[in-house]
Amino acid sequence: MNELTKVILDESEIPxxxxxxxxxxxxxxxxxxxPGTHQPIGxxxxxxxxxxxxxxxxxxxxxxxxxxxxxxDVYRMxxxxxxxxxxxxxxxxxxxxxxxFKYEGVSPVGSHKPNTAVPQAYYNxxxxxxxxxxxTGAGQWGSALAFACAQFDLECEVWQVAISFQQKPYRxxxxxxxxxxxxxSPSDLTNAGRTIxxxxxESPGSLGIAISEAVEAAASDPSTKYSLxxxxxxxxxxxxxIGEESLKQLAMIEEKPDLLVGCTGGxxxxxxxxxxxxxxxxxxxxxxxxxxxxxxxSPSLTKGVYAYDFGDTIGMTPLVKMHTLGHxxxxxxxxxxxxxYHGMAPLVSHLKELGLLEAEAIGQVECFERAVxxxxxxxxxxxxxxxxxxASTVRAALQAKASGEETVILTALCGHGHFDMxxxxxxxxxxxxxxxxxxxxxxxAMEKIPAVT
Amino acid sequence: MNELTKVILDESEIPxxxxxxxxxxxxxxxxxxxPGTHQPIGxxxxxxxxxxxxxxxxxxxxxxxxxxxxxxDVYRMxxxxxxxxxxxxxxxxxxxxxxxFKYEGVSPVGSHKPNTAVPQAYYNxxxxxxxxxxxTGAGQWGSALAFACAQFDLECEVWQVAISFQQKPYRxxxxxxxxxxxxxSPSDLTNAGRTIxxxxxESPGSLGIAISEAVEAAASDPSTKYSLxxxxxxxxxxxxxIGEESLKQLAMIEEKPDLLVGCTGGxxxxxxxxxxxxxxxxxxxxxxxxxxxxxxxSPSLTKGVYAYDFGDTIGMTPLVKMHTLGHxxxxxxxxxxxxxYHGMAPLVSHLKELGLLEAEAIGQVECFERAVxxxxxxxxxxxxxxxxxxASTVRAALQAKASGEETVILTALCGHGHFDMxxxxxxxxxxxxxxxxxxxxxxxAMEKIPAVT
Numbered sequence: 001m002n003e004l005t006k007v008i009l010d011e012s013e014i015p016x017x018x019x020x021x022x023x024x025x026x027x028x029x030x031x032x033x034x035p036g037t038h039q040p041i042g043x044x045x046x047x048x049x050x051x052x053x054x055x056x057x058x059x060x061x062x063x064x065x066x067x068x069x070x071x072x073d074v075y076r077m078x079x080x081x082x083x084x085x086x087x088x089x090x091x092x093x094x095x096x097x098x099x100x101f102k103y104e105g106v107s108p109v110g111s112h113k114p115n116t117a118v119p120q121a122y123y124n125x126x127x128x129x130x131x132x133x134x135x136t137g138a139g140q141w142g143s144a145l146a147f148a149c150a151q152f153d154l155e156c157e158v159w160q161v162a163i164s165f166q167q168k169p170y171r172x173x174x175x176x177x178x179x180x181x182x183x184x185s186p187s188d189l190t191n192a193g194r195t196i197x198x199x200x201x202e203s204p205g206s207l208g209i210a211i212s213e214a215v216e217a218a219a220s221d222p223s224t225k226y227s228l229x230x231x232x233x234x235x236x237x238x239x240x241x242i243g244e245e246s247l248k249q250l251a252m253i254e255e256k257p258d259l260l261v262g263c264t265g266g267x268x269x270x271x272x273x274x275x276x277x278x279x280x281x282x283x284x285x286x287x288x289x290x291x292x293x294x295x296x297x298s299p300s301l302t303k304g305v306y307a308y309d310f311g312d313t314i315g316m317t318p319l320v321k322m323h324t325l326g327h328x329x330x331x332x333x334x335x336x337x338x339x340x341y342h343g344m345a346p347l348v349s350h351l352k353e354l355g356l357l358e359a360e361a362i363g364q365v366e367c368f369e370r371a372v373x374x375x376x377x378x379x380x381x382x383x384x385x386x387x388x389x390x391a392s393t394v395r396a397a398l399q400a401k402a403s404g405e406e407t408v409i410l411t412a413l414c415g416h417g418h419f420d421m422x423x424x425x426x427x428x429x430x431x432x433x434x435x436x437x438x439x440x441x442x443x444x445a446m447e448k449i450p451a452v453t
Numbered sequence: 454m455n456e457l458t459k460v461i462l463d464e465s466e467i468p469x470x471x472x473x474x475x476x477x478x479x480x481x482x483x484x485x486x487x488p489g490t491h492q493p494i495g496x497x498x499x500x501x502x503x504x505x506x507x508x509x510x511x512x513x514x515x516x517x518x519x520x521x522x523x524x525x526d527v528y529r530m531x532x533x534x535x536x537x538x539x540x541x542x543x544x545x546x547x548x549x550x551x552x553x554f555k556y557e558g559v560s561p562v563g564s565h566k567p568n569t570a571v572p573q574a575y576y577n578x579x580x581x582x583x584x585x586x587x588x589t590g591a592g593q594w595g596s597a598l599a600f601a602c603a604q605f606d607l608e609c610e611v612w613q614v615a616i617s618f619q620q621k622p623y624r625x626x627x628x629x630x631x632x633x634x635x636x637x638s639p640s641d642l643t644n645a646g647r648t649i650x651x652x653x654x655e656s657p658g659s660l661g662i663a664i665s666e667a668v669e670a671a672a673s674d675p676s677t678k679y680s681l682x683x684x685x686x687x688x689x690x691x692x693x694x695i696g697e698e699s700l701k702q703l704a705m706i707e708e709k710p711d712l713l714v715g716c717t718g719g720x721x722x723x724x725x726x727x728x729x730x731x732x733x734x735x736x737x738x739x740x741x742x743x744x745x746x747x748x749x750x751s752p753s754l755t756k757g758v759y760a761y762d763f764g765d766t767i768g769m770t771p772l773v774k775m776h777t778l779g780h781x782x783x784x785x786x787x788x789x790x791x792x793x794y795h796g797m798a799p800l801v802s803h804l805k806e807l808g809l810l811e812a813e814a815i816g817q818v819e820c821f822e823r824a825v826x827x828x829x830x831x832x833x834x835x836x837x838x839x840x841x842x843x844a845s846t847v848r849a850a851l852q853a854k855a856s857g858e859e860t861v862i863l864t865a866l867c868g869h870g871h872f873d874m875x876x877x878x879x880x881x882x883x884x885x886x887x888x889x890x891x892x893x894x895x896x897x898a899m900e901k902i903p904a905v906t
Contacts, residue, residue, distance in 0.1 A: 005529035008461060076458035077832050088604075106559060108832030110871070150829045151541075170874040176881050177828050375630050376603045379530050379561030418563070418871035421623040428629050 003087065007249040009080035014072060015244040017064035018237045021275045021347065024063065024282055029350040030321040033308060038452055041318050048219050049226040053123040057234035065237065067119070074118045074151050078107045079241065083249035084413075088377035090397070097400035097407040098255070099393060102246045102273065104414045105380065109174065111415030112269050113144030113229055116238035120227045121148035130223040131155035135185065135210030138164050138337040139171025140383075140415065141229035146180035157224075159185035159193075159213040162205035164337075170419050185210040192216050192314075206330065207340075208313020215316065230266025231311060231320075231345045239272025246410060247276055257288040257410040259396055263388040264292040264301060264359070265338045267345030269414040275347075277410075278356055288410075292348065292359040293392040295367075297435040298331035300324060300344045301352055301359035303442065308452040309343060319452060322349040326445025332435035334364045335423035336384035342445070360392060363434040367391045368427040371417075383415035384423050456540065460702040462533035467525060468697040470517035471690045474728045474800065477516065477735055482803040483774040486761060491905055494771050501672050502679040506576040510687035518690065520572070527571045527604050531560045532694065536702035537866075541830035543850070550853035550860040551708070552846060555699045555726065557867045558833065562627065564868030565722050566597030566682055569691035573680050574601035583676040584608035588638065588663030591617050591790040592624025593836075593868065594682035599633035610677075612638035612646075612666040615658035617790075623872050638663040645669050645767075659783065660793075661766020668769065683719025684764060684773075684798045692725025699863060700729055710741040710863040712849055716841040717745040717754065717812070718791045720798030722867040728800075730863075731809055741863075745801065745812040746845040748820075750888040751784035753777060753797045754805055754812035756895065761905040762796060772905060775802040779898025785888035787817045788876035789837035795898070813845060816887040820844045821880040824870075836868035837876050 022029070031040040043055045050058075057065060067075070086099040104112035124132055132154055136142030142158040149156035158180050165172060165184040172182050185205045186193035192212035196203050203209075218226035228235060250256065260277055262270035270292055280286045292301050304323040311317040313328055324343040325331075331340040344352075351357050367387035374390050375381045382390055393411045400407040417424065426432045475482070484493040496508045503511075510518060520528070539552040557565035577585055585607055589595030595611040602609035611633050618625060618637040625635050638658045639646035645665035649656050656662070671679035681688060703709065713730055715723035723745055733739050745754055757776040764770040766781055777796040778784075784793040797805075804810050820840035827843050828834045835843055846864045853860040870877065879885045 003526075005464060005526070008463060010461060011458060073456075073458070108834075147832055151832075169878065170871075173874040173878045173881065174834065177825055177834055177877055179829055372630055376632055379600055379604075381561075381627065381630055418623075421626040424630055425622065425626045428626065 004253065005085060005087065007083040007252055009245060009248060011076050011080070013248060014075050014079045015067065015241050016072070017066050019240040019244060019276050019279060020060055020063055020065055020237050021278065022233065023061045024279055025350065026354055029346055033319040033452065035310065035315070035317070035319055038319070045318070049215065051123045051127040051129060051225060053127065054120065054234050057237060058232060068122060071119045071122050075241070080245045081106050083246055084378070086378055089374055092373060092377045093394065093397050093401065095397040095401040096404060097397040097409055099397060100250070100255070100410045101413045102242055102410065103380065104242065104412065105416035108147050109140070109143040110418060111140050111144065111383065112239060112242060112272060113141050114147055115241055115272065116229065116235045116268065117144040117148035118151065119238050121145070121152045121154055124225050125152040125154055128223070129154065129225045131157060132225055132227045133157045133214040133217045134227045134229070135159045135207060135214045137161050137207050138168055139175060140338060142180065142182070143171050143174045143178065144229065145227055146175040146178035149180065150178045156180040157217065158182045159187065159210040161185055161207060161210050162203065185213050187213060189213070190216045206313060211312045212314050212316055230268040231343070233347055235268050236271035236275065236345055236347055239268050240275050242272040242412060243274060243276035246273065247280065250410070255408055256286045258407045259409045260288050260290045261293060261389050261392045261396065261409060261411040263339060263385050263414070264294050264344065264348065265341050265385060267348040269412055271345060271348055273412040274357065278351065290357040291392060292357060293388040294359060294361050295334050295336055295339050295388060296361045296363045296437055297334045298325070298340050299361040299437060300342065302361045303437060305446060305449070306349060306353055307449050309449045311343060319450065320346045322346045323352065324449060325442045326449050328448055329442055329445035332438060334435060335420065336364065336388065338385040339388065362388055362391045365432055365434045368424070368432055370394045372427070380413065381417040381424070382413055383417045384420050386412065386414050389413070457706065458538060458540065460536040460705055462698060462701060464529050466701060467528050467532045468520065468694050469525070470519050472693040472697060472729050472732060473513055473516055473518055473690050474731065475686065476514045477732055478803065479807055482799055486772040486905065488763065488768070488770070488772055491772070498771070502668065504576045504580040504582060504678060506580065507573065507687050510690060511685060521575060524572045524575050528694070533698045534559050536699055537831070539831055542827055545826060545830045546847065546850050546854065548850040548854040549857060550850040550862055552850060553703070553708070553863045554866045555695055555863070556833065557695060557865070558869035561600050562593070562596040563871060564593050564597065564836065565692060565695060565725065566594050567600055568694055568725065569682065569688045569721065570597040570601035571604065572691050574598070574605045574607055577678050578605040578607055581676070582607065582678045584610060585678055585680045586610045586667040586671045587680045587682070588612045588660060588667045590614050590660050591621055592628060593791060595633065595635070596624050596627045596631065597682065598680055599628040599631035602633065603631045609633040610670065611635045612640065612663040614638055614660060614663050615656065638666050640666060642666070643669045659766060664765045665767050665769060683721040684796070686800055688721050689724035689728065689798055689800055692721050693728050695725040695865060696727060696729035699726065700733065703863070708861055709739045711860045712862045713741050713743045714746060714842050714845045714849065714862060714864040716792060716838050716867070717747050717797065717801065718794050718838060720801040722865055724798055724801055726865040727810065731804065743810040744845060745810060746841040747812060747814050748787050748789055748792050748841060749814045749816045749890055750787045751778065751793050752814040752890060753795065755814045756890060758899060758902070759802060759806055760902050762902045764796060772903065773799045775799045776805065777902060778895045779902055781901055782895055782898035785891060787888060788873065789817065789841065791838040792841065815841055815844045818885055818887045821877070821885055823847045825880070833866065834870040834877070835866055836870045837873050839865065839867045842866070
């Protein structure tokens with residue numbers, strides 16, 4: 001065949017600035033509110049948890065923010081990432097669609113998460129932070145932050161949800177290889193943890209509890225700050241290196257996408273891929289359909305309400321306007337742990353409200369069927385989260401086959417599944433369960449969304 | 454800093470031919486002998502197990518063998534692989550040495566093994582083979598062959614050593630994702646397996662038994678052939694894409710290595726890296742020291758004898774002249790399963806006898822210490838096998854520091870350790886054992902090396 005399989009960029013072509021979509025929005029996103037006063041919060045409210053550089057980025061109206069040289073140096077360890085043409089998958093599907101995927105699994109921890117972990121560690125180190133705390137479920141975010149902290153000589157302390165700490169020890173080991181300290185959450189180290197353990201000594205933990213512990217540990221020590229791996233504006237901005245590189249790579253082969261597809265949990269991978277394309281779309285340079293894919297078990301964009309709600313389960317964070325299933329909704333135990341979130345990044349939610357993107361929900365059995373088909377064709381075993389993007393891509397490619405259209409599809413393969421073999425084992429053994437839309441649980445959780453007038 | 458971190462080649466720069474070192478050898482390697490007659494074997498002896506194209510490559514005197522287009526198309530899924538400058542490791546060691554590593558972990562299964570699995574599957578498919586059988590321990594080779602068979606619509610049947618089948622289910626899952634059938638060995642499917650099970654129903658299996666089962670299954674079905682992942686001449690030749698790319702990459706930055714370091718088990722990764730450099734050295738174009746690194750627990754090159762011996766444990770294969778610890782020597786259970794082999798590739802052994810390379814042995818505790826240091830600096834967690842190459846590289850870099858010399862070191866990072874977190878867990882918990890040179894076991898095993906006159 002001798003046809004191009006992947007588009008490779010030179011190290012010199014890593015983007016030198018992140019793209020901030022905020023000044024390009026047709027109308028600004030609603031402000032973040034103080035949970036007590038319901039008034040917009042200011043920088044001082046966030047200062048105990050985040051360095052000023054990141055607080056500034058959170059509300060910045062600059063279209064581009066320069067990427068510091070020390071961050072670029074770390075990005076060079078794996079960036080630019082390859083853009084693949086999925087020729088073998090196209091052939092297996094017998095589709096006239098041309099399918100491209102941007103592969104973030106080449107990063108040190110196998111996902112897109114270091115794109116933001118590295119600048120977060122950098123800005124903290126610059127401002128004198130000695131230690132970062134965070135929460136993690138299966139460990140994708142925790143391992144990314146552990147790697148990033150190792151690069152800037154920061155301590156890293158991770159509260160990992162107890163059930164994952166016990167049952168999925170591999171990413172914990174990865175975090176420890178990078179020098180992080182990992183606690184099972186709820187722990188005895190915080191008031192939040194002790195309170196939960198007093199109520200339930202055998203608590204399996206939750207992301208909400210782990211957030212409370214990590215935030216408490218950061219707030220109680222001036223040289224310690226807290227780090228979040230998704231949802232926030234600055235996190236999505238750091239991820240735009242994905243979309244900026246993809247734009248360059250598609251331009252090199254003279255392609256323009258008709259459809260962009262990305263999975264959404266907190267929204268950082270999706271925002272990173274899509275925001276630079278939305279910029280081009282708003283400028284009239286291309287007109288792709290832009291599609292979020294979420295699990296049927298946690299369908300915030302397709303079934304949630306657009307309302308002010310808490311970012312965490314317990315209700316300690318500021319109130320953000322987003323698509324939410326209710327902050328104490330606990331999604332069914334699907335394998336895509338990174339998509340088990342009750343809300344959505346405020347910027348992604350806002351863009352949905354503005355009609356700039358659409359969303360669909362897919363069950364995990366279809367996702368894993370398509371992931372295995374993808375792996376046999378393309379060689380890469382996807383993490384459970386991007387199996388959703390792959391399943392949606394295959395749906396679109398089969399639609400293209402039916403209509404005979406040469407649709408150009410771009411999707412984000414945001415991580416590999418090397419640490420998720422348990423999920424594939426369950427699928428191959430026929431033991432994977434599909435979860436319907438949890439109507440009653442969502443209804444109950446939505447009743448607890450605070451009234452904001 | 455803004456200094457180059459990695460050297461990237463374009464897809465068009467994948468080598469279009471493999472390098473065959475045989476015609477360049479100062480004297481030819483000793484022939485392979487029939488185990489019964491002790492006479493050199495011919496193509497017909499191998500025909501039940503291998504396709505004619507590979508048998509031809511095994512004894513070829515052509516310096517270059519063209520890589521078929523269909524193989525190049527699959528190589529393009531991950532090749533060319535990056536060559537990294539380990540700047541952060543250099544800084545951590547405070548060494549004037551410049552350290553480069555060629556990283557094969559970007560392949561679909563995370564190691565160098567697909568470089569030969571893909572052409573082996575291709576030539577078999579071309580000659581009408583329907584199914585390939587093989588053995589695997591932890592599963593690195595089995596998963597590479599499973600991936601390759603999926604690319605050429607071949608069935609793949611793998612006998613996996615029982616203890617790994619039970620205790621390390623992750624690479625088994627990976628093989629099954631790619632569509633392979635995996636049996637626990639000893640199995641009830643072959644005479645060899647049934648014989649062992651009759652003697653010991655609870656047998657944990659061994660690579661030797663698994664080879665016997667895979668070979669028997671191939672020999673008893675005309676449309677089934679057998680595939681081996683190391684040791685043989687054609688396997689090492691397929692791996693020379695590693696060294697050829699490295700030569701190009703170093704030339705791009707105007708570097709010549711003073712020292713090449715690679716780990717040796719069966720010798721395929723080492724041969725793949727070093728043979729093109731040995732060609733340059735024999736041609737007087739450079740003069741690097743070329744160093745094999747093996748585990749102290751399985752030190753064939755540093756402690757073995759150079760003699761005709763069987764390639765498998767049971768004694769079914771042809772006799773090959775190599776450095777051997779005795780074919781029924783069973784190495785201690787170090788975590789680098791891929792280095793637990795009693796012998797060495799005949800070509801690597803021959804080059805050692807010719808004085809063209811040297812060898813050292815390192816214990817696994819030092820290897821994992823250096824691997825963790827490497828991971829914190831460079832972000833990549835090495836598989837247990839290349840931790841040996843890293844430990845040797847660090848030794849050389851510290852020597853350079855002591856002498857003040859700007860030594861240029863090139864090493865092969867032949868795979869990542871995502872599937873080997875159990876080994877790192879043991880190391881981090883302080884539970885990793887070092888094994889001394891097993892003098893008495895080797896002495897006993899050497900007594901069983903057949904007398905060939």
